[in-house]
Amino acid sequence: MAQSRSSGEALGASYRLVERIGSGAVGEVWRVEVAATGEDLAAKLLRPEHAEDPAIVERFVRERSVLVALQHPSIVRVRDLIVEGSQLAIVMDLVTGGSGRDLLAANGTLAARDALLLTAETLDALAAAHARGVVHRDVKPDNVLLDGVWRPGRTGAVRVTDFGIASVLAERDRKTTGLLGTPQYMAPESISNGRSGAPADVYGAGVLLYELLSGRTPFAGPGTDFTVAYRHVTSLPPVLDVPAKLWSALETLLAKDPAARPSAAEAAALLRRLSESLPALPPLAPGDAPVDFAEVERPATVVRGSSAASSSATADTVSDAAAPSAGTAGGSVVGEAGREPEPELGQAGSATVIRPLVRPRDTPETAAPEQPAHGRFPRPDWLTNRALAFGALGIVLVAVVVVGAVLWLPSALRHSPTPQASAASATAFQQDRPLPTGLSVTRQARYDRDVGEVTLTLTYSAQASALSGSLLEVVPGIGSGSGCPAVAWSDDSVTAQPNQPSVTGLDVQCGWNLSGATVPAGGQITVTGRVPVKSSSLASGTQSALDAWLQREAAATGKAVGDDGVSGTAYPVQRLQGVQVETPARAVSQTTLPVTLVPVWPSGPDDLDPLYRSPSTGSPSQMLVDVAGGEKGVRFSDGCSGALAVSSDGLVVTALSVAPTCTVRAVVGNFANLESEQFGITTRD
Known part of the structure; x- marks a missing residue:
């Protein structure tokens, strides 16, 4: 391997390597720990020496896309894809019962x-x-x-892996x-x-x-x-x-x-x-493999x-x-x-x-003709002098036709259109780190020289919670001096229109608002757009130019959604950085505890426009629906050893008994292990 990995090393932004538990032809399998929760998972890591091979990277990315769509109790579930420099890994459930x-x-x-x-x-x-x-x-x-x-009679234990x-x-x-x-x-x-x-x-x-x-x-x-x-x-x-x-x-x-x-x-x-x-048929006694086999x-x-x-x-x-x-x-x-x-x-x-x-040869082998005993063939009766003369004339005519074809055919080919298969001349891949909301974005750009366009495929994946709402994608022009391209979006799952700074608060060039997207929990959706490109823009250094353009697109999008100078609630799935759990500094026993979930944007917390208030009144905020699927994505729990009671739906917290220090814990969509500041619970007097 080009470089060794060791326990304690970070894997992406969310995981830590714990121990190596297997290896294969092009990768290793490690037990990894989720940094935020301590949960153990398995990660299949591609060997660094293969990370520079576009074909292997493409197959690796495709493998994750296939696996994440396979949701079944008997299939090992994929959690995440890590693409970071020369580090590529698929994170999935850890199955500990052996094979x-x-x-x-x-x-x-x-x-x-x-x-x-x-x-x-x-x-x-x-x-x-x-x-x-x-x-x-x-x-x-x-x-x-x-x-x-595993034990005899057990069912429901199978998990098929390695697709x-x-x-x-x-x-x-x-x-x-x-x-x-x-x-x-x-x-x-x-x-x-x-x-x-x-x-x-x-x-x-x-x-x-x-x-x-x-x-x-x-x-x-x-x-x-x-x-x-x-x-x-x-x-x-x-x-x-x-x-x-x-x-x-x-x-x-x-x-x-x-x-x-x-x-x-x-x-x-x-x-x-x-x-x-x-039900009662006993196991067979293991036997040796046979030496001979009956033929079909x-x-x-x-x-x-x-x-x-x-x-x-x-x-x-x-x-x-x-x-x-x-x-x-x-x-x-x-x-x-x-x-x-x-x-x-x-x-x-x-x-x-x-x-x-x-591939097998198309021409079968043929045996050489058997020579007669006297060293030369006898002349058949039908081979008269007249037949020989006609044969010679035929040979001359054939020669004339061949010479004419040789002289005429190249010219004809130059003036006759020859259909050719339209093939992409370059393909580039890029993948963002998972955002705090659990959104991952994989980008693929495929340049088709014959059509004169780049097909841009965006794959949006969600982790613990369904994600919905508008997504921002910045699509810059291809080539120096190119303006914002007129992207033709072809997916019915979203509605694409140019980003409007007066509405979203994000003043960014070449931005597209992809609205109506819904990414299921643990699943993904794809959005495809066709970007016109002048042949001169990618005429030389096609692969490197396409790679650079895709990286520029990802960087521009990341910069836009991470701009700390922008306030407002637009694009919460991409812009929300965290959630604060706020409670009063003092609570009274035997009363309902007010809890407020405050969104944290790149510009900081926004107490004026909260995600959620408990006890709730009316419909949940659109932001909560977008990042957590609504109230079903919110759960509170007791952080003070029984001094709090939480309703069966996990949404209402009640102070039960006196406690000098207490906290409320919460889960909001992909934001886990949230905890409020400490507060005290007192009696009414």
């Missing part, structure tokens, strides 16, 4: 009911991902985490440029033609179930990792000593034909029905090794552990379509690998 791999190491095999239910919960997570257009592509025990200590190599389901019919997955768990179609979709995840779950029942994967045995992968395509899984209906379900999940497998949701329902009918009847084309290319192949994947016990380093092997396996590809294992493929 399916640890469970197998401790138990060898599981009873049928436990294996079926654990696999069914894994399929629940996959079904939720498939419904959102995401496939996992690396289902294995290492990526199935357990929430807490870092997931792909969009709409691309499932596109051939990949390499094998990506773990050989012992890869579906036949992933090996034979590089295709991977939702059925491949179901196949991986079938391998998982087989392993939980028997203590080994169906095609584990002697040979290299390619040999193991080859068996998925050409061999039948060894039959287990289980009831026929259970083996029939396993065969269905492990079908060679993707179309013959059930969906993840159907498979989960099937396994649950089986678990009810096999149909031939198959698979990917095989190419020694010429393998020497220069490199691993290229953002696939690390996302929690304490997941993720292993990937290998690197090259393959091409062929008939026979390459014998030297390394030892088989359960590591995730990505393997570039060398």
Whole structure:
């Protein structure tokens, strides 16, 4: 690694590294602590040497965007994305019960009911991902985490992690440029033609179930990792000593034909029905892997090794552990379509690998014509002198046509339009630190030379509380001397109009008011705009110019919302810095305690326009709705050991008994651990 990390080191503005709990091909997994609350989370950190690679950064950012949209009890929840200089990390829930791999190491095999239910919960997570257009592509025990200590009969413990190599389901019919997955768990179609979709995840779950029942994967045995992968395509899984209906379900999940497998949701329902009918089936005794495998009847084309290319192949994947016990380093092997396996590809294992493929040659090899015994061909009867003459004339005519084409074609091509694919010539990324309200902003700019515009994509993410209202984005001109561009915003989720200083109080050039945005708690929304650009503005140094422009946009927006010379309540989601909890200096026992939540702006606290007053009257302020979702985002609690009582909805505080020093604690949206100044509670006299 380019630099080492140590316990106690800051991660972004909100976290602190505690201890390293795992590592993989391109990153490390650390236990981290939330600085404000002390809560323990897990963080997957990209290695610093990869942070300068735009392709890896793009995949890393995309991984977080995919994960944050996956909200399901059986999926590890993503909390935050850190992008700060060469430091990139995904922060997610810490799952402490180990993994399916640890469970197998401790138990060898599981009873049928436990294996079926654990696999069914894994399929629940996959079904939720498939419904959102995401496939996992690396289902294995290492990526199935357990929430807490597992015991026989326990349900609801599964947390599937490491969707870092997931792909969009709409691309499932596109051939990949390499094998990506773990050989012992890869579906036949992933090996034979590089295709991977939702059925491949179901196949991986079938391998998982087989392993939980028997203590080994169906095609584990002697040979290299390619040999193991080859068996998925050409061999039948060894039959287990289980009831026929259970083996029939396993065969269905492990079908060679993707179309013959059930969906993840159907498979989960099937396994649950089986678990009810096999409650007392004991675990199988672990056995050795077989040496020979029964072959399938149909031939198959698979990917095989190419020694010429393998020497220069490199691993290229953002696939690390996302929690304490997941993720292993990937290998690197090259393959091409062929008939026979390459014998030297390394030892088989359960590591995730990505393997570039060398495309097969289009021209088949042909054998040289067999020479006659006398050294020359005899002249056929039909080859008369007249036929030879006509043949010579034909050759001359063909030559004339070829010469004419050579002379004419370049000129014709110069004057004939040739359709070309419109491709972006540069892409830039930028991500802000999370704001105190929990808002995170990720910016992507993609320049399309053919169209002459930059597509600007803004991704707004929220943490603990839903966020709404108006958002400010400053979009400067591209290139020196350019004025404010006429951005064409194309999203129906917001209404875009130029910022009006007379209304908002923010006098900023090129500012846009994006109103009507609603970012769900733990979720995100995207807003897209098209920015016209003159070709001369990005003619030279396209990538560096685009990077500089995006950084300038982010800096201008940050400067505008952080201006301490501006007063007013505009753009609270971006401008609110904190919340003060204010109470009277003295309270009387057995009375309701007045509590006021005062917003703190860059210019300081604003007592004249509070966020909230308790007991409340009328509707909550719009500011409170924007930053905390209204009253549901406010909760008060006793800070004086029982001297205060709080209503069941957490909104009304009552002084109960005498106390010389007392405080009120509060949570307001993403603002946690708020506490008032000390006050005393006395009797009425």
